[in-house]
Amino acid sequence: MSLDEKVTLEAYVARPPTRKCRQVIAVMEEMVRRYPDQVRLVVFEGGAEWPEEPSRALRYALHKGSTVPMCYVDGKFLVGGKVPTLDEVERGIKSALEPVEGR
Amino acid sequence: MSPEWRLLRDGITDAHHHFAVEEALVRLVDEGLSPPTLRLRQVRRTVFVGVFQDTWAEVDVDYCREYGIKIVRRANAGGAVYHDAGSFCYSAFFPRAAFPQSEEKLYRLFAAPVIRTCADYGVTAHFHGRNDVLVGERKIYGSAQIAWYDTFVQSGTFLVNMDFDVMDRTLTPPALKFADKPARSVKERVTSLAREVGRELDTDKVIERFTANFTQVLGIVLMPGDLTPEERELADELLAVKYSTDEWNFGTRQAYGAMVSARAKGGIVSLFADMDGGTIREARIRGDFLVSDRATLEQLERALAGCRPKEAQVVVQAAELPPDVRETLARLLAEVGPEKEEAARPAETDKDG
Numbered sequence: 324m325s326l327d328e329k330v331t332l333e334a335y336v337a338r339p340p341t342r343k344c345r346q347v348i349a350v351m352e353e354m355v356r357r358y359p360d361q362v363r364l365v366v367f368e369g370g371a372e373w374p375e376e377p378s379r380a381l382r383y384a385l386h387k388g389s390t391v392p393m394c395y396v397d398g399k400f401l402v403g404g405k406v407p408t409l410d411e412v413e414r415g416i417k418s419a420l421e422p423v424e425g426r
Numbered sequence: 427m428s429p430e431w432r433l434l435r436d437g438i439t440d441a442h443h444h445f446a447v448e449e450a451l452v453r454l455v456d457e458g459l460s461p462p463t464l465r466l467r468q469v470r471r472t473v474f475v476g477v478f479q480d481t482w483a484e485v486d487v488d489y490c491r492e493y494g495i496k497i498v499r500r501a502n503a504g505g506a507v508y509h510d511a512g513s514f515c516y517s518a519f520f521p522r523a524a525f526p527q528s529e530e531k532l533y534r535l536f537a538a539p540v541i542r543t544c545a546d547y548g549v550t551a552h553f554h555g556r557n558d559v560l561v562g563e564r565k566i567y568g569s570a571q572i573a574w575y576d577t578f579v580q581s582g583t584f585l586v587n588m589d590f591d592v593m594d595r596t597l598t599p600p601a602l603k604f605a606d607k608p609a610r611s612v613k614e615r616v617t618s619l620a621r622e623v624g625r626e627l628d629t630d631k632v633i634e635r636f637t638a639n640f641t642q643v644l645g646i647v648l649m650p651g652d653l654t655p656e657e658r659e660l661a662d663e664l665l666a667v668k669y670s671t672d673e674w675n676f677g678t679r680q681a682y683g684a685m686v687s688a689r690a691k692g693g694i695v696s697l698f699a700d701m702d703g704g705t706i707r708e709a710r711i712r713g714d715f716l717v718s719d720r721a722t723l724e725q726l727e728r729a730l731a732g733c734r735p736k737e738a739q740v741v742v743q744a745a746e747l748p749p750d751v752r753e754t755l756a757r758l759l760a761e762v763g764p765e766k767e768e769a770a771r772p773a774e775t776d777k778d779g
Contacts, residue, residue, distance in 0.1 A: 339667065341453055343575050370499060370674055376721060390573040404522075404573045 329363045330419045332412070333381050333395040338368035346406045347392045354412050362416055429524065433637070433648035434465040439511065441472035441498040442675075446665035448517055448579075450657050455519045456577040459656055462520040464640065464648060466633055471510045472496040473596050479506060480712055481675065483696060486598050495596055499675050507568070508596050512587030513618070514633055516640075522578040529571055533557045536580045539639035540567045543584070546635050549622045564617035585618040586632045686761045690754035697758040699730075706730050706738055706762070711755065722746050735759045 332351045336344035351364045367373055367381070369391065377385065378398035384390070394401040396415035401407060438444050444467060454460035473490060475481050481497060484506040490497055495508075509515070518536065525532060537553050544551035544561065551567075554560040559567035569582035594613040620627045641648055653661070668674050686697050698710040709730040711723050726745045730738045739756045747755070 337449075337453075337574075341575075342457070370668075376723075389571070391575065404575060406575075 329361055330358075330397045330416055331378070331395075332362060332364045332416075333367065333378060333393075333398075334364065335367045335369070335377075335381060335385065335391070335393040337391050338371050340368065343406055344392060347394065350407055350409055350412055351394070353409060354416060357413070358416060358420075361420060428645055428647045429462070430647045430649055431462040431464055431518075431520070432460075432651040434463050434651060434653065436465070436467070436653050439468060439470045441469045441474070441496045441509075442669045443661070443665055444469055445498055445500055446661040446669045447653065447657070448581075449664050449669075450660040451517070451519050452572065452574045452577055452579050453660065454654075454657055455521070456575050460519070460654065461651075462524065462646075463518070463651075464637075465517045465519070466514060466637070467516070468511045468514050468629070469509050470496070471508075471592065472498060473506055473508050475499045475506045475675070480696075481506075483698075483712070484598060486596055490596055493592075495592075497675055498669065506597055507583065508593040508612075509583065510589060510592070512589065512620075512629060513583060513585045514629060514636075515581060515583045516636070517579055517581040518644075519577060519579050522573065522576055525578070529573075530556070532571065532578070532580055533569060535643065536569060536582060537567065538643045539636055540582065540584055542639040542643070543632065543636045544619065544622075546639075547619060547623050547627075547632075549619060561617050561622050565615060566617050566619065566622070584632075584636065585616060586629045587620045587626055588616070588618040590616075590618075590621075686758045688754045688758055690748075691750035695751055695754045695758065697755060697762060699762045701762065704734050706733050706735065709738075735762050 332354060334347050334351050336347055340348065348364075348366055351366075355362050355364050365374055365377075367377060367385075369389070376382070378395055380398050380400060381393065381395045384393055384400070384403075390403045392406070393403045394407050394412070396412065397419035399415070399419070401415045402411060436447065438447055448465070451460060451463060451465065455463065471494070473485050473495060475484060475497060476499075479499075481487065481499070485497055487497065489495070525535070527535065533556060534553055537557075537559050540559050541551045541553065544559075544566065549561055551559050551561045554565075557569045557571075558565050565585075567582055567584050569580065571581070572579040590613045593616075597612050619632060637648065640646075688695055696712045698712065699706050700708040709727050711727055722745065726742065726747070729741050729745075733741060736759075739759045742752055742755045742759060745752060
């Protein structure tokens with residue numbers, strides 16, 4: 324699977340990250356460990372230069388208002404305002420991978 | 427028994443320090459280390475820039491520097507606003523569960539003390555749109571929210587006494603922002619309680635009225651308090667690593683010779699260009715239109731460097747952008763050139779004079 328085909332996890336957190344923000348990142352990083360060939364993680368810190376262009380959905384959310392944190396899987400909203408559970412993120416990833424695997 | 431909140435008037439007037447305290451409070455309320463708090467604050471002359479705005483495009487940075495007006499980026503979205511000590515802001519920090527209403531309802535709830543305070547001075551104000559209070563068609567109060575894990579921050583600015591001339595001079599929003607509004611400038615779009623009453627007001631007395639109305643509307647008790655040592659320490663840390671830095675307040679953009687904007691179907695498109703004679707030395711494309719891939723814009727910016735505007739138009743037409751953005755950008759390129767750049771500079775000098 325090439326980089327372009329990987330499912331992108333996006334985490335929007337505070338800058339510098341709080342204790343809970345680090346938990347968010349840890350949950351997302353665990354998913355990258357579980358799915359190293361299928362998943363990549365991009366962390367956006369509020370107010371910092373974006374490491375890359377956010378997904379359309381995250382970009383829209385960022386312009387609408389401020390919620391910390393926000394998590395997206397493959398451009399789809401997953402959770403906002405709380406630390407996601409491993410199960411929540413994994414379900415999101417599996418859902419994003421399903422159509423790819425079915426091809 | 428009514429819930430008890432801390433009433434905080436820390437007297438911090440430096441805008442950078444002020445925002446560092448704001449973030450320290452939300453972080454510590456969220457950790458359960460600080461109580462629910464109403465913070466009332468006044469700042470010296472400052473422009474607050476929204477977290478996603480381009481400071482150089484929205485603010486007359488040179489004017490602000492010349493007249494000692496600070497520029498600081500705030501942590502939430504929205505437009506650039508000018509503040510001075512004639513007005514005041516509040517921030518309410520509380521557990522989200524304490525007021526579980528929708529965000530829309532919270533905007534209305536927290537606007538009510540402002541409307542009541544206006545009424546106390548014989549001024550009829552009304553809630554408008556998503557988060558404003560107007561007197562007639564002019565805005566007297568604006569507000570913003572931050573949802574931060576289990577904590578919520580509702581902030582607002584109430585214009586009491588305001589130097590509208592300085593405000594108008596500091597803000598340089600694209601004229602397009604007013605294209606669909608009756609007002610042609612920020613100055614025409616806003617008002618203050620003093621302007622409506624017809625005399626200068628004692629801001630402290632207005633704050634007292636607002637505070638009394640706030641407790642009634644929210645059904646809480648306010649107990650005066652100070653910043654805790656933990657809050658001070660965290661605020662100092664955030665000030666040092668974030669709010670006092672140019673990286674945070676200005677971003678990395680440099681001043682460009684020419685800036686032109688136009689409204690496309692998908693939003694405002696701005697083109698910043700540094701010209702070398704008739705050639706684009708460097709270009710930057712910004713705006714509030716949506717693109718799915720930032721890399722496309724960056725690639726296009728690189729491709730425009732070294733082009734004459736007409737050549738650049740051809741490059742833009744081939745770019746993978748929404749058609750309306752592409753067309754708008756091509757039109758803007760026709761406006762960029764050495765003449766445009768030269769024309770922009772004397773005009774700014776004249777304004778300062």
